[in-house]
Amino acid sequence: MPPESGAYEIVPYPTRAQSPIHPDRLAALGLLYGLDPCPLDRCRILEIGCGDGGNLIPIAAVLPESRCEGIDASSTAIRRGREYAERCGLRNVALRCVQLPDAAAVTGEFDYILCHGVFSWVPEPVREAILRICCAHLAPKGLAVVSYNALPGGHARRAVREMLRWHVREVAAAAERITEARALAQLVEERMVEQGASARALREELAVARHKEDGHFTTTIWPRPTIRSTCTNSWCAPAGTGCATWPTRT
Numbered sequence: 001m002p003p004e005s006g007a008y009e010i011v012p013y014p015t016r017a018q019s020p021i022h023p024d025r026l027a028a029l030g031l032l033y034g035l036d037p038c039p040l041d042r043c044r045i046l047e048i049g050c051g052d053g054g055n056l057i058p059i060a061a062v063l064p065e066s067r068c069e070g071i072d073a074s075s076t077a078i079r080r081g082r083e084y085a086e087r088c089g090l091r092n093v094a095l096r097c098v099q100l101p102d103a104a105a106v107t108g109e110f111d112y113i114l115c116h117g118v119f120s121w122v123p124e125p126v127r128e129a130i131l132r133i134c135c136a137h138l139a140p141k142g143l144a145v146v147s148y149n150a151l152p153g154g155h156a157r158r159a160v161r162e163m164l165r166w167h168v169r170e171v172a173a174a175a176e177r178i179t180e181a182r183a184l185a186q187l188v189e190e191r192m193v194e195q196g197a198s199a200r201a202l203r204e205e206l207a208v209a210r211h212k213e214d215g216h217f218t219t220t221i222w223p224r225p226t227i228r229s230t231c232t233n234s235w236c237a238p239a240g241t242g243c244a245t246w247p248t249r250t
């Protein structure tokens with residue numbers, strides 16, 4: 001089996017625009033919470049775990065006077081993202097290969113820091129590094145968003161993931177792992193006879209899992225997920241960092 005951190009090199013992860021973490025939404029939320037967010041037309045944006053830039057590149061395109069920086073551990077994803085940005089003729093976006101928790105390469109100050117679909121899939125030292133980057137590199141009026149899976153909603157998803165991971169535990173080849181996992185999800189979904197609420201939730205998650213693009217299986221069957229035992233999406237910043245948080249849905 002490939003090392004978990006290398007899964008994104010083997011199976012390309014399909015990134016796309018994530019409207020819930022767009023800086024304009026953060027700015028609107030900040031205003032609603034009585035903050036004074038930086039104007040969007042000339043701001044500095046950092047995306048942690050940007051993959052091949054499917055979220056950051058569209059942001060750079062609509063905010064041409066703003067500076068967008070993306071970091072990700074996958075060199076192949078960064079290479080693809082640079083090609084996309086080049087083809088779009090964008091000069092305000094820079095994508096760099098950075099493997100957290102080594103965050104020494106992150107410098108400067110940012111008005112918006114975005115991190116979507118990463119926190120729940122990485123080990124504790126990387127999670128700590130994400131929060132420390134937010135705390136160390138946010139401008140005084142800066143806003144950061146870090147999304148993660150939360151309980152109780154995550155129970156059904158975790159059950160499906162654990163089932164699929166167990167099923168493919170001996171399978172080494174990436175393509176075969178994905179095929180096998182998808183086949184099991186389909187089999188269980190089709191054969192389930194139980195009609196109760198928990199069965200319905202499980203069946204729904206099985207359907208979601210098997211219809212995922214191959215790249216999304218990198219999160220389903222490779223990394224070991226961590227799901228916070230909380231009903232909200234809030235997170236406490238590391239002690240002494242002075243970073244404030246508030247619950248929000250992403």
Ligand SMILES: C[S@@+](CC[C@H](N)C(=O)[O-])C[C@H]1O[C@@H](n2cnc3c(N)ncnc32)[C@H](O)[C@@H]1O
Pocket residue numbers: 005008013014015016018048049050051052071072073074077098099100101115116117118121122126219
């Ligand atoms: C599930 S993908 C999410 C990509 C994108 N943010 C999105 O929501 O579509 C997780 C991303 O985190 C990156 N990643 C995982 N571990 C990392 C680490 N230690 N340092 C930096 N990036 C990491 C992966 O390479 C991958 O691109």
